[in-house]
Amino acid sequence: MRIDLHTHSRVSDGTQSPTELVRAAATAGLDVVALTDHDITAGWDEASTAADSAGIALVRGIEISTRFHGRGVHLLAYLPDPGDPTLRAELDRILAGRDQRVPAMLERLRALGIDGATEEALAEVTVDAAATGRPHVADLLVRLGAVSDRDQAFADYLAEGRPAYVDRYAADLVRMLGVVTGAGGVPVVAHPWGRGSAGVLDEDAFAVLAAAGLFGIEVDHLDHDPAQRSRLRAIAAALGLVVTGSSDHHGTGKVDHDLGVETTAPDQLERILDRAAELGSPTTLVGAA
Numbered sequence: 001m002r003i004d005l006h007t008h009s010r011v012s013d014g015t016q017s018p019t020e021l022v023r024a025a026a027t028a029g030l031d032v033v034a035l036t037d038h039d040i041t042a043g044w045d046e047a048s049t050a051a052d053s054a055g056i057a058l059v060r061g062i063e064i065s066t067r068f069h070g071r072g073v074h075l076l077a078y079l080p081d082p083g084d085p086t087l088r089a090e091l092d093r094i095l096a097g098r099d100q101r102v103p104a105m106l107e108r109l110r111a112l113g114i115d116g117a118t119e120e121a122l123a124e125v126t127v128d129a130a131a132t133g134r135p136h137v138a139d140l141l142v143r144l145g146a147v148s149d150r151d152q153a154f155a156d157y158l159a160e161g162r163p164a165y166v167d168r169y170a171a172d173l174v175r176m177l178g179v180v181t182g183a184g185g186v187p188v189v190a191h192p193w194g195r196g197s198a199g200v201l202d203e204d205a206f207a208v209l210a211a212a213g214l215f216g217i218e219v220d221h222l223d224h225d226p227a228q229r230s231r232l233r234a235i236a237a238a239l240g241l242v243v244t245g246s247s248d249h250h251g252t253g254k255v256d257h258d259l260g261v262e263t264t265a266p267d268q269l270e271r272i273l274d275r276a277a278e279l280g281s282p283t284t285l286v287g288a289a
């Protein structure tokens with residue numbers, strides 16, 4: 001049983017349609033895949049249909065942009081009710097923040113001499129994206145020949161502290177744990193010690209988050225080295241949290257993050273599904289189990 005609980009489609013910053021992603025997951029030999037686009041559930045229906053015909057089980061999820069003590073933290077939410085009004089309102093606010101900062105980033109790039117950084121040009125690389133992000137701006141910079149790939153775009157222009165970086169709204173993490181749970185969803189913190197979020201979440205912080213409803217920690221992620229993984233595993237064990245693993249696949253948008261490169265143990269997924277049922281989640285696993 002091979003389970004990959006964190007992937008992105010073109011609905012956010014992956015490079016495959018939800019159908020292509022689900023089919024690729026089946027081809028890669030996965031039994032279960034979670035679609036977790038950034039801050040949006042718009043890919044769920046298409047992915048569900050594709051999962052049914054590809055003979056793979058789909059976990060419907062979201063990777064939510066949150067903030068904890070001023071730092072960005074990504075929160076995976078599994079099987080929440082997409083129609084829950086409180087969750088909807090939070091996601092809409094985050095998506096509005098994503099849209100609002102795009103013109104500001106483009107303006108900065110033009111000020112840096114990249115004349116082709118216009119909204120019209122960006123629209124060509126965000127065709128299907130309902131949740132726009134820095135990776136799309138990175139793709140535009142590649143197209144314009146300003147950088148060679150997404151990584152260089154982040155390093156030169158888009159990472160925090162670089163000249164075209166613009167902040168955006170993110171929901172408060174502790175509040176979001178309650179919102180997700182209230183929507184019948186199961187919250188798991190994504191790559192807590194990965195790029196961008198390292199240093200924010202220590203052992204005490206995890207205890208606070210567990211008390212606020214955090215259900216699991218994504219431990220097996222390429223951003224974590226073996227030493228970090230064993231420390232995170234110990235924290236999860238001490239707090240009774242589930243341990244997950246995933247590829248954080250972005251199609252061709254993220255090098256080495258191939259589908260199934262890291263996986264989640266079946267008993268851990270079982271606990272997530274049981275928790276969703278306990279919370280009265282109206283969404284369950286779709287497709288073959």
Ligand code: AMP
Pocket residue numbers: 013038132133134135150151152154155159195250
């Ligand atoms: P945003 O959501 O617009 O703030 O962009 C963050 C996303 O960009 C993350 O979810 C990653 O998928 C991607 N990302 C962050 N840092 C890098 C990097 N150095 N190289 C490539 N992609 C990155």
Ligand code: ZN
Pocket residue numbers: 008013014038250
């Ligand atoms: Zn992403």
Ligand code: FE
Pocket residue numbers: 063074190191
């Ligand atoms: Fe993330």
Ligand code: FE
Pocket residue numbers: 006008063248
């Ligand atoms: Fe991700």
